[in-house]
Amino acid sequence: MDGTVLGESSYLRAVYAVWAYKQDGFQQILVSGGVAGGKASEASLMRDFLVASGVPASAIRLESLSTSTRENAVLVSRMLASETSRKVLLTSDFHMFRASRAFRKAGLEIIPRPFPDAIKRSTRWMGRWTAFLTLVEETVKIGYYFARGWI
Secondary structure, three states: EEEOOHHHHHHHHHHHHHHHHHHHHOOEEEEEEOOOOOOOOHHHHHHHHHHHOOOOOEEEEEEEEOOOOHHHHHHHHHOOOOOOOOOOEEEEEHHHHHHHHHHHHOOOOEEEEEEOOOHHHHHHHHHHHHHHHHHHHHHHHHHHHHOOOOO
């Protein structure tokens, strides 16, 4: 990617955020993700998609400095520390185990809301291999986060 187009997982995350916003009456969406080798932050690319999909820009907050799940959790936790409303963590099915624990470890009580990412990929023959590799990578990251005490 050249940093101007959402990757597959970020795209799915944005699509499910739009659905959740429209169906469940959320007041705000906070998108998180910094620049990962591109020109624009992941958060700003998702914001642009959300706005193009009908979510008012005034309902979207950005955290665009983080480059890891742990940094997402720490920075978002700081942003939301004084807010008492419920917080729903929307992330992919394979990532929810590590992400929800990282957010809780950072001091933020969340309600997990996974969306079917690996499941969707595995329904396509060519997607099964990438889904498998993604799950292997996530398993390694879970071990790393446990070893570091981040989850």
